[in-house]
Amino acid sequence: MSILVSFLSSTLMLSTPTLIAGLGIVFSERAGIVNIGTEGMMLIGALSGVIGSLMTGSVWLGCLFAMVVTVLFAMVFAVFTVFVKADQTVIGTGMNILASGLTITINRAVFGASTSPPRIDAFSKAPIPLLSDIPVLGPVLFSQPVPVYVAFLLVPVAWFVLFRTHIGLKVRAVGEHPRACDTVGINVARSRFLAILYSGLMAGFAGAFVSMGQMTFFTENMIAGGGFMALAAVVFGNYTPFGIMGASLVFGASNALKFQLQALNTGIPSQFLVMLPYIITILALCGLIGRSNKPAASAVPYVKE
C-alpha cells in the first residue's frame, strides 16, 4: 500500500511542471506560435527562482522573481517571432541554447563551483487539514506542495478562459485565421505577443517548481527535456487544458514508475519507460489517437498586407 501511495504521490509531483508549462504553451500554440523555447524558459525560471529565494528568503518571492525574469526572457522570443517574423523553430532553438549558456554562466558566477549549495527556502508539503487524513487519497491528493494544487486548479480556469471568454476566442482565432482577424480589427501581433508572454510566465513558474519543489537547488541543464515534455503534453493532450492534464499525468506516471522499477530492481530497463511519453506523442501526432485540434496557422508568421 505504501508503494502505491508513494507512486501516486510522485506521479502528481512529477507531472506538475509539465502541466504548469503546458497550460502556458497551450495559449501560445492556440495563437499559432510553436514555442520550442519553453525548455530554455523553464531553465531561466529554475535559476532565477533559486536566486530570488536566496535573496529574499522566501520561496514565494523567489517564484515571483522567476516568473518576472522569464517573462522578460520570453519577450526576446516574442519580439523575434512576432515583429521580426523570424522562423519560430529556429528562434526557439536559439533561445534554448541562450538559456543554457546564460544559466550556466550566471550560476557559476553567483554560486561558484562549490560542492555544497547554500540552503534556500523551498516549497514544502502543505497538507490540507482533515482531507489529508483520508487513507490513501489523503496523502496522495491533499499532502502536496502548494504549486501542485495550483497547477491542477488552473486546469478548469484555463479551459474556461480559452473556450468561454472573449480573450480565449481571440487567441484561438488568431491561430486559425490571422487574416480574418486582422480584417475584423483584432490586433494579431498583440494577441500573439501576449500569448507568448503568458507562456513564458507559466514556464518560469514551472521551472521554479523544478528547482525549488522537486529539488532544492539549481544544477546545470536541470530541466533536461522538461520543456519539450510539456510541448509534447500539449500535442498529446490535443491542445485542450483537460487533455494536457491527462497527458501530464500519463507522462508523470511513466517517470514515477521508472523510479519505482529502479527501487524494486525488477530488471525491466527503465530507459524504455522514459521513452514512452515521447513515443506516444509521436503516435498522437500521427493522428492515431483521434482528430487533431492543431491550429491552422501554426508556426506561420503573419505578414500584414
Add this chain to the structure above:
Amino acid sequence: MTDGSVRHKAKTAFQNLYYPIAALLISLLLGSIVILLTAKSSPWEAYRAMFKGAFGTPRAWDETFVKAIPFMFTALSFAIARRCGIINLGAEGQFRMGALLGTLVGVNFPGLPLWVHLPMALVAGFIGGALYGLIVGLLKIRFGASELITTIMLNYVAAQIIDFCVNGPLKDSANSSYPQSAQLFDSAIMPKLMAGTSRLHWGLALVLAAIFFYYFFLWKTTKGFEMRVVGLNPAAGAYAGMSIPKSSLLAMLLAGGFAGLGGCVEIVAVQFRLMLTSFSVSYGFTGIAVALMGNNNPIGIFFSGVLFGGLQSGSLKMQTLTDVSSSVVLVVQALIILFIAGRAMFKIRRASPVPVNVKGPSDPTKPILDTRGDAV
C-alpha cells in the same frame, strides 16, 4: 559577362557576407556584456585567449578542425533538409544513432583489415542516421506529422536507446563499471592525417567530400534540382510533375545520413568508444547554427563550421587562461542564431521588406524560379 552581372554577383556576395558578419559582431559584443557582468577578466582578455586557443598556433588549428568536423556534418544535415523545405531538428538523434551503429560494427568483427572494417563502420553509421531520418520523413508523408515535434521526440528516444545500450548489451562489463562500450578494434579506428601528436584525422577529408557531394547533388543532378524546387515552391514543383513525397523522403534520408556519418566519425576518430558523455556537446543544435551562418551554402558551411569549431576549442582555452566560463560561448552561439534567423532587422534599406516565411525559400534574396516553376 556583362558589367551588370558582375555588379549583381558582387552585390550577392556582399549580402551573403553582410548578415553573418553583422550577426557575429553583435553577438560578440553582447557576449562581452555577459563577461563584464559575470567575470573579473575583461572581455578583451577573454576573447584574446579564445582566439589564441582557436587559431593562435598550428596545434590550435588542429583542435579547431577536430571540433569543426562533427558540426559540419550536422550542418549539412540541417541544410539539405532545409533546401527541401523541411526543418530537421533531429540531427542530434540521428548523430547518436550513427554513433551507435558505428560502435556496434567497431567493437565486433575482429581480425578484419582496416580498409574493410573502417568503411563498414562508416557505412553503418550512415545507415543508422539515414534510417532514423527516414522515420521522420515517413511520418510526415504518411500521417502529416510535423517534423518539428517528431524530430525532437526522436532525439530523446535516441538518447534513451544509447543509455540502454551502454548500460546493457554494449556495456564493457569486463573492464569497467562505467556505462560505456568496449574500445573499438584498431582496425575500425580512423587514421590520423599527420604523424605526431596532432589529433587531426581523415574525417576532415570525409567531411570535405560530404560538402562536395552536397554541392554536386543539389546543383548538378536532376534529383537535387527537384529537391530545391520542392523546397522553394512545392506547388510549382508538383505542377511540374515532381513528387514532393519522394523528394522529402530522399532529403530526410540524406539529412539523417550526414548526421549519422558525423556521429560515427566522432566515435571512430575521436572518442574510440561509446559513452554516456559522448554527446556532452550539443552537436545537432550547433549544426543548425553552423548551417544558418553558412546560409545553407556549401562553402558557407565549411567556413562557419571552422568558426564554430574555433569557438568551441577556444572557449576551453579561455576558461583556463581567464576566469570566464566556457559557457559564454553558448551565449554567443545562441545570439548568432537569433540574429541570423532574425536578419530582417538588419536590412539597410527598408523599401520593400521581403517577408521571411517558414515554408518559403531559405534565402529570400535569391529567387531561383519564376511562377511557372521554370528555372531562371
